[in-house]
Structures are given as C-alpha cells and as structure tokens.
Amino acid sequence: MxxxxxxxxxxxxxxxxxxxxxxxxxxxxxxxxxxxxxxxxxxxxxxxxxxxxxxxxVVKTVSKVAAKYRDASTGQTWTGRGKAPKWIDGKDRAPFVIA
Structure with a gap:
C-alpha cells in the first residue's frame, strides 16, 4: 500500500x-x-x-598599560591601544612618543 x-x-x-x-x-x-x-x-x-x-x-585581573603617547599642549596621554584620540588621530605619532 x-x-x-x-x-x-x-x-x-x-x-x-x-x-x-x-x-x-x-x-x-x-x-x-x-x-x-x-x-x-x-x-x-x-x-x-x-x-x-x-x-x-572568578576574579578578573585588570592590568594597567603604560601610556606611550602624550599631547604636550594638553597633557593628555594614550596607550596606543584602541581608537586613537582626536589630538593624535591622522598625525605622525613620533613627536608624541613618551621617552
């Protein structure tokens, strides 16, 4: 069938x-x-x-990253991670490097 x-x-x-x-x-x-x-x-x-x-x-540890760049006029810093701040975005980063 x-x-x-x-x-x-x-x-x-x-x-x-x-x-x-x-x-x-x-x-x-x-x-x-x-x-x-x-x-x-x-x-x-x-x-x-x-x-x-x-x-x-669970404890998540967060480590601080040292800043690599500094804006001499404002004193703002940036670690070089994530989106670049406006004061360095699109510019040569060499003058901003923290020695």
Missing part, C-alpha cells in the same frame, strides 16, 4: 511529537535521579563539574 505525501507528513509530525514527549519524560527522570544522588552524597557543583569555576569565585 502506497501512502500519499500528506499522509507521510502527518505521520512524521505525530512521530516528532512522540519523540519530543519521550525526550522530556526521560530528561525529567534523569534530573530527578541526579538530584537524588546529589542530595544523598551532599555533592556540590564543583564535585560534579570540577573543571568549571563558579562565576562568583
């Missing part, structure tokens, strides 16, 4: 719904099992995922 295109599409849609429902049921079961084990053994996120640092414990 040959099925029509529309019949096959309907079967695929019904199958996709059944797959999604089965996946949700299995995920719920797995999560419940994991929570039970975590509670039973008093596990922490670090115990389960040792390679990951918690966001609260």
């Amino acid at each position: 040959t099925q029509t295109y529309k019949e096959l599409l309907q079967q695929r849609e019904a199958l996709e719904l059944a797959i999604a429902q089965a996946r949700q049921n299995e995920i719920a079961s797995a999560v419940a099992k994991v929570r039970e084990l975590v509670a039973e053994y008093g596990l922490t996120a670090q115990d389960v995922f040792p390679g990951r640092a918690s966001k609260a414990g």
Whole structure:
C-alpha cells in the first residue's frame, strides 16, 4: 500500500511529537535521579563539574598599560591601544612618543 505525501507528513509530525514527549519524560527522570544522588552524597557543583569555576569565585585581573603617547599642549596621554584620540588621530605619532 502506497501512502500519499500528506499522509507521510502527518505521520512524521505525530512521530516528532512522540519523540519530543519521550525526550522530556526521560530528561525529567534523569534530573530527578541526579538530584537524588546529589542530595544523598551532599555533592556540590564543583564535585560534579570540577573543571568549571563558579562565576562568583572568578576574579578578573585588570592590568594597567603604560601610556606611550602624550599631547604636550594638553597633557593628555594614550596607550596606543584602541581608537586613537582626536589630538593624535591622522598625525605622525613620533613627536608624541613618551621617552
């Protein structure tokens, strides 16, 4: 017996719904099992995922970069990183270099 295109599409849609429902049921079961084990053994996120640092414990260090250029008339400085300030943009930078 040959099925029509529309019949096959309907079967695929019904199958996709059944797959999604089965996946949700299995995920719920797995999560419940994991929570039970975590509670039973008093596990922490670090115990389960040792390679990951918690966001609260991460301290990002910011290092200051020494200025490379100075505008003699205003005293403003620039590190040479990022967008150039207006006082040096498009000019020869050699006269502004901090020795």
